[in-house]
Amino acid sequence: EAQVTQNPRYLITVTGKKLTVTCSQNMNHEYMSWYRQDPGLGLRQIYYSMNVEVTDKGDVPEGYKVSRKEKRNFPLILESPSPNQTSLYFCASSLSRTAETQYFGPGTRLLVL
Amino acid sequence: GESVGLHLPTLSVQEGDNSIINCAYSNSASDYFIWYKQESGKGPQFIIDIRSNMDKRQGQRVTVLLNKTVKHLSLQIAATQPGDSAVYFCAEKGGSNDYKLSFGAGTTVTVRA
Numbered sequence: 001e002a003q004v005t006q007n008p009r010y011l012i013t014v015t016g017k018k019l020t021v022t023c024s025q026n027m028n029h030e031y032m033s034w035y036r037q038d039p040g041l042g043l044r045q046i047y048y049s050m051n052v053e054v055t056d057k058g059d060v061p062e063g064y065k066v067s068r069k070e071k072r073n074f075p076l077i078l079e080s081p082s083p084n085q086t087s088l089y090f091c092a093s094s095l096s097r098t099a100e101t102q103y104f105g106p107g108t109r110l111l112v113l
Numbered sequence: 114g115e116s117v118g119l120h121l122p123t124l125s126v127q128e129g130d131n132s133i134i135n136c137a138y139s140n141s142a143s144d145y146f147i148w149y150k151q152e153s154g155k156g157p158q159f160i161i162d163i164r165s166n167m168d169k170r171q172g173q174r175v176t177v178l179l180n181k182t183v184k185h186l187s188l189q190i191a192a193t194q195p196g197d198s199a200v201y202f203c204a205e206k207g208g209s210n211d212y213k214l215s216f217g218a219g220t221t222v223t224v225r226a
Contacts (some may be wrong), residue, residue, distance in 0.1 A: 002158075033213070042202060043157070043216040050212060058213055089222050099212050100145055104156035 002027045004105035006091050012111045013081055018078040021108050023091030031094040032074035033058070034066065035104065040062045043090065049074055050097045081112045123221045126197075130188040136203035139184060145206040147214065148177060148188045152199045160188070160201075198224045200213050 004025045013019055026099065032049040037057075045058030049068040062087055066075040074093075078085060088109050092102040121178070126132045144165040149157035163170045163177045163186075168176050176189040186203055200221050204214040 031212075039140065040218060042218040043204075045213050048213055057210070059215075092156075095150075097212070098209070099206060099214055101162060102158060102214060103159060104149075106156050107154075 002066065002092055002103075004093050004103055006089075006105040006108050008108060010109050011040060011105065012113065013078055014113050015082055016080050019078050019081060019110075020048065021078075021089060021091075021110070023074045023076065023105060024072050025074075025091075025093040025103075026072065027103070029093035029095050029098065029103075030097045031102070032068065033062070033092045033094075034074070034076045035090045035092065036060065036085075037107075038092060039089050040046075041048070046076070046089075081110075084110050086110060086112045115150060117146055119168075120149075121173075121220055122218070123223070125223045125225060126193045127225050128193060128195060132193045132197065132220065132222060134188045134201050134203075136186040136217055138186060138203075139205045140207050140215075140226075141181075141184065142208040143205040144223060146179060146186050147204050147206075148175075149202045149204065151202065151219070153192050162204055186191045193222075193224050195224050195226065210212070215217060 007022045020035040026051040034046040037042040037043050044060045046064050049055045090107050094102045133206045147162040148160040151157045161172045161177050168179050174191045180184045200219045202219045
């Protein structure tokens with residue numbers, strides 16, 4: 001089944017403890033992206049990647065890192081999480097490098113205490 | 114900056130009626146628009162998209178209309194069903210040199226039995 005998977009789905013952590021949320025797609029998509037979703041703010045892009053080893057900042061990149069060493073994986077790294085990073089995170093991928101028709105994963109709900 | 118927004122945050126519809134969800138955008142350079150449906154606890158699901166060189170596109174029970182003159186996008190759902198209850202997001206891509214989607218805040222559609 002063609003899909004985007006994220007792990008973990010739920011995570012509770014404490015301020016300052018480094019964490020990684022994994023994202024993987026099995027559709028051979030070029031483009032991958034991370035979003036956060038907060039009440040009343042819609043989806044805001046954190047980082048995106050148009051190809052292996054090519055990443056760029058989205059609208060809200062502060063406090064996050066990403067890497068794209070393989071085409072199928074695009075992990076999101078929070079080096080020192082803070083409470084304002086408590087949010088619902090989505091990974092997405094697109095066949096097109098230009099970000100059209102993105103398919104989303106199921107989401108990761110993160111709580112930073 | 115440019116923004117994508119929906120006219121109404123909530124919409125209540127009688128089962129069987131047609132639904133119209135509106136979206137205004139302000140970036141005249143946007144060349145691609147897309148609608149997503151997000152059910153509770155799930156990631157956004159692709160519904161339909163349209164390029165700026167079109168003014169109408171139809172899918173299964175859904176139609177997207179694009180009016181570039183007034184920068185307005187709408188999603189029409191025919192014969193609304195209980196399963197259509199969800200949050201609907203419009204998003205735009207700001208031209209061929211833009212590699213991200215910008216999302217509106219969403220409209221919550223509730224279908225009354």
